[in-house]
Amino acid sequence: MFTKLWSIKMSDWERAFVIAIITAPLTIILQSVNTGSLVINWRIILAAALSGGIAYIIKNLGTGQGGNMFTNK
Numbered sequence: 001m002f003t004k005l006w007s008i009k010m011s012d013w014e015r016a017f018v019i020a021i022i023t024a025p026l027t028i029i030l031q032s033v034n035t036g037s038l039v040i041n042w043r044i045i046l047a048a049a050l051s052g053g054i055a056y057i058i059k060n061l062g063t064g065q066g067g068n069m070f071t072n073k
Contacts (some may be wrong), residue, residue, distance in 0.1 A: 004065060004072060012060045020053035 027048040032038050066070035 006061055008057060012057065016053040016056040016060075018049055019056045023052035024049045032033040 024045050028038075028040060031041065031044065035046045038062070062069050066072075
């Protein structure tokens with residue numbers, strides 16, 4: 001289920017892609033609530049989606065087989 005410490009499976013990349021896709025609408029909703037109107041700023045949405053996906057990959061790089069951070073137990 002989990003990958004070895006400092007390695008990434010293809011399924012991790014797929015999950016990171018899903019996280020990036022989910023992050024985009026959440027960014028639009030947050031922007032709309034903050035401004036009071038529907039404003040779509042594609043640069044901010046893209047930056048948030050990429051940040052979410054990259055953060056997920058970085059988290060998986062540091063997670064070992066047992067699901068614990070920075071251990072391979």
